Amino acid sequence: MERRKVIIAEHIHPAGLELLQRETELLYLPDVPDCQLADVIGEAHGLGVRLARVTAELIAKAPGLQVIAKHGVGYDNIDVVAATARRIVVVNTPKANSVSVAEHILSLMLCLANRICAANADLRSGRFRTREDYVGVELQGKTLGVVGLGRIGSETARKCQSGFGMNVVAYDPQLSPETFELTGCRRADTLGQLLEESDFVILCLPLTSDTVGMIGARELSLMKPGAYLINTSRGGLVDEQALCRGLAEGEIAGAAMDAFVKEPPTPENPLLSLDNFIATPHVGGATKEAMRRMATDLAGEILRVLRGERPLNPVNPEVYE
Secondary structure, eight states, X not given: OOOOEXXXXXXXXXXXXXXXXXXXXXXXXXXXOHHHHHHHGGGOSEEEESSOXXXXXXXXXXXXXXXXXXXXXXXXXXXXXXXXXXXXXXXXOTTTSHHHHHHHHHHXXXXXXXXXXXXXXXXXXXXXXXXGGGOOOOOTTOEEEEEOOXXXXXXXXXXXXXXXXXXXXXXXXXXXXXXXXXXXXXXXXXXXXXXXXOSEEEEOOOOOTTTTTOBSHHHHXXXXXXXXXEEXXXXXXXXXXXXXXXXXXXXXXXXXXXXXXXXXXXXXXXXXXXXXXXXXXXXXXXXXXXXHXXXXXXXXXXXXXXXXXXXXXXXXXXXXX
């Protein structure tokens, strides 16, 4: 294969870089600002990104571009419509981090249920309330509500069913009845039904025009006062102002988020001042194992496209029709 030019615009595991260096002319620019990417993309045939925005304007600057690869699952930072119009295939790495994100969700669930972060913060600041102030709840026998039963949602459901003895109800209108039955989860007919029944609600779905703001004041009002909300997908799924009010007024018991509308969130974000809220900076899939898999999967997909092969995980398969 002719050595094509590939740009990796942000930090990835060296294992992925090694694969690309064997067959391509690699330009590695970890943590490059978007404006600099526009200056170098002109001769690129392949592009790999994590959070950098790939706009229609950026795509237009690369007449030879054949593939845009997302390091991770969510691709809302890539203008897929513009790429498809140019017959540029967009790929992602959906299998690489599902275990890591599922385990991160479990970590947040346990921290919320056992008030671990609040207790830790109190001890570090020299405070200690009565032990009754740190009483938590068990996961066993509780109901987990999974919104979005893809790889991460299914993996989390399995772990909660077998590991914690939880009951799992799920809402995913995109999933066929046959596939749904294989998950072993009880199906909720509506999102409202799931919210009303669940003790823990996790969001495991992409940010689209249909899902933006799907958890707002109305949805929070449907949840149990003792329930917890966890979002490790995309910040725009949750109305942050409504969540802040709901937590402050005790409408729900607590929440945890790994993704925000503005990332990283500023210290002034009111959610960060609440004792019943836990935040992590979009690191749900950031384990050593997942970072290596995402990098090698990304490299493999880029190489397949540049070789003239069909990738394993095209986001816009219509470019091959």
